[in-house]
Amino acid sequence: LSEVEPAKHGPLAVIAGAGRLPSEIVAEMTERGDPVVVLPIAGLADGSFGAHQGEAISILDPAGAIAVLRRAGASGVVLAGTVHKPRLGLVLRGWQAVRHRDEIRSVVQGGDDNLLRGVVRFLEGNGFPVRGVGEVAPRLMAPAGQMGARPAPPQAMRDIARGFEALRALGPLDVGQAAVVCEGRILAIEAAEGTDAMLRRVAALRRSGPVGRLLRRGRPAVAERRGGVLVKAPKPGQDFRVDLPVIGPRTVALAAAAHLHGIAVEAGGVLVVERPRAAAEADRAGLFVVGETP
Amino acid sequence: LSEVEPAKHGPLAVIAGAGRLPSEIVAEMTERGDPVVVLPIAGLADGSFGAHQGEAISILDPAGAIAVLRRAGASGVVLAGTVHKPRLGLVLRGWQAVRHRDEIRSVVQGGDDNLLRGVVRFLEGNGFPVRGVGEVAPRLMAPAGQMGARPAPPQAMRDIARGFEALRALGPLDVGQAAVVCEGRILAIEAAEGTDAMLRRVAALRRSGPVGRLLRRGRPAVAERRGGVLVKAPKPGQDFRVDLPVIGPRTVALAAAAHLHGIAVEAGGVLVVERPRAAAEADRAGLFVVGETP
Numbered sequence: 001l002s003e004v005e006p007a008k009h010g011p012l013a014v015i016a017g018a019g020r021l022p023s024e025i026v027a028e029m030t031e032r033g034d035p036v037v038v039l040p041i042a043g044l045a046d047g048s049f050g051a052h053q054g055e056a057i058s059i060l061d062p063a064g065a066i067a068v069l070r071r072a073g074a075s076g077v078v079l080a081g082t083v084h085k086p087r088l089g090l091v092l093r094g095w096q097a098v099r100h101r102d103e104i105r106s107v108v109q110g111g112d113d114n115l116l117r118g119v120v121r122f123l124e125g126n127g128f129p130v131r132g133v134g135e136v137a138p139r140l141m142a143p144a145g146q147m148g149a150r151p152a153p154p155q156a157m158r159d160i161a162r163g164f165e166a167l168r169a170l171g172p173l174d175v176g177q178a179a180v181v182c183e184g185r186i187l188a189i190e191a192a193e194g195t196d197a198m199l200r201r202v203a204a205l206r207r208s209g210p211v212g213r214l215l216r217r218g219r220p221a222v223a224e225r226r227g228g229v230l231v232k233a234p235k236p237g238q239d240f241r242v243d244l245p246v247i248g249p250r251t252v253a254l255a256a257a258a259h260l261h262g263i264a265v266e267a268g269g270v271l272v273v274e275r276p277r278a279a280a281e282a283d284r285a286g287l288f289v290v291g292e293t294p
Numbered sequence: 295l296s297e298v299e300p301a302k303h304g305p306l307a308v309i310a311g312a313g314r315l316p317s318e319i320v321a322e323m324t325e326r327g328d329p330v331v332v333l334p335i336a337g338l339a340d341g342s343f344g345a346h347q348g349e350a351i352s353i354l355d356p357a358g359a360i361a362v363l364r365r366a367g368a369s370g371v372v373l374a375g376t377v378h379k380p381r382l383g384l385v386l387r388g389w390q391a392v393r394h395r396d397e398i399r400s401v402v403q404g405g406d407d408n409l410l411r412g413v414v415r416f417l418e419g420n421g422f423p424v425r426g427v428g429e430v431a432p433r434l435m436a437p438a439g440q441m442g443a444r445p446a447p448p449q450a451m452r453d454i455a456r457g458f459e460a461l462r463a464l465g466p467l468d469v470g471q472a473a474v475v476c477e478g479r480i481l482a483i484e485a486a487e488g489t490d491a492m493l494r495r496v497a498a499l500r501r502s503g504p505v506g507r508l509l510r511r512g513r514p515a516v517a518e519r520r521g522g523v524l525v526k527a528p529k530p531g532q533d534f535r536v537d538l539p540v541i542g543p544r545t546v547a548l549a550a551a552a553h554l555h556g557i558a559v560e561a562g563g564v565l566v567v568e569r570p571r572a573a574a575e576a577d578r579a580g581l582f583v584v585g586e587t588p
Contacts, residue, residue: 162467169463173456175480186469187486192479192499201487201495 010073011035012136013128015057015065016045017081021133021140021273025080026052028137037072039065045081066126076129078136079116079241116242132240133271140275142247142291144267148279150288152262156229158184160264163231164294171236177245180260182228195232195247199254202228206259226259233266233294247289248273249281256285267291304367305329306430307422309351309359310339311375315427315434315567319374320346322431331366333359339375360420370423372430373410373535410536426534427565434569436541436585438561442573444582446556450523452478454558457525458588465530471539474554476522489526489541493548496522500553520553527560527588541583542567543575550579561585 016022029036038049042056057065120130159181170176178190190198310316323330332343336350351359414424428435453475464470472484484492
């Protein structure tokens, strides 16, 4: 490892997975005049980052990543972007061979934590403070109020309140980042499956026809009407550096496929990736997308 | 309608859908010496009920059902058995044609209630008290303690407690009859999809392989190990006459397919259909099934 210490005033390093988020962070930081460098994760990051692109890093080589961060003179790190399954599969092909190397063990092990928390510990233990996306690019977080052309109609307010209530009730149990509520009835609660899978489940429930809906104890009149709201919020005490609630264009498309009327997220607590595209998709599908201060 | 009033000391009428539950109720009541008559729902009820079989009723003819109950001299009613989709589809084929008849409207309409609550109101409004399965056949409810060969191991106790805790937190919101917990982490919470669908979801989560599990933020060591518990309990204030939490042999099979270690239900609060078969299936699959007093 290099003997160079992390720079106090160097650029923020964006360790970039897939998707548009790393570029969105760069755009917001650059507009503000803050120095930023993107370190694409080999095999995962999308596209290029022009003048802001730095050396690629490998998730199989934590020590190498620290060396790259030092050479970049990074003052800190933000983890951004998603890791698509097929591509992560390629990257992890050599995983079994290297998993007993000490530095990887120090990342993936350690009590009841998850992989990303291990990554954060590893980076911070090497002197690179890890910051949250909302901290370095606050304008990417959901604002209060409507994000598309439609406001939330008054009759959606009860469902929105009920959704936040359910998420709040579950928060102490470290579960429940999202729920779907229709006319006061909670149709789905997200646990380990993720928001997309939950929305697909609601779409399937509604595809099952009037007979299926009767059997699910839905009042027929309720079940036959379209409607309902996706409500999403961070869990209390959630570490935004490793686990940020996100919506984006795909969330809107899945909510539309589930025949929901709209999406309500906690203002300042949920990241909206590709907001212009998400808002346009919502307008096209007739959904509202709003930030609420619960 | 007949002018005959409901009998104070007549037999209890079991209005029977599909499955073994109506027969199980008859067996327990007969053993106790209590009079009982089964009124099979045409097109839905399974098998025959020997000396206890009464006239069939049609779910399209509520007034006719009241007449049958009066002719049977029923002192009360219990609704039992399931309504399988394909068969209910057959029965409901004529639904559109008759849905505006007053008596059917009085069953399916009425505020925020569900169909079965409408049925209960209709029966009670005609003088037939509706009783819960657990009230007329209490031995069908889960006892406290183990139901198969295996007790719950000490290390399952934390997951069991956490599951009951999650269900309790959601109870005031009228949702959350079941959850799956593995090593302290809540993997799934049931809302409108039903327990079977939730268990299939957990099985699918686990089929998705180590890469998928990493992405779902599972600690790899946890996700790779099999284990976890299905926890099921009634919601506070749940009306057992219309909505009784149930487990049975199929629940055990689905829990096994999801690689769970066992099932914990609230003692006295969950019906166990075909308990001997469910226990045998659990023993075969290596699962525990226990009743807990949370």
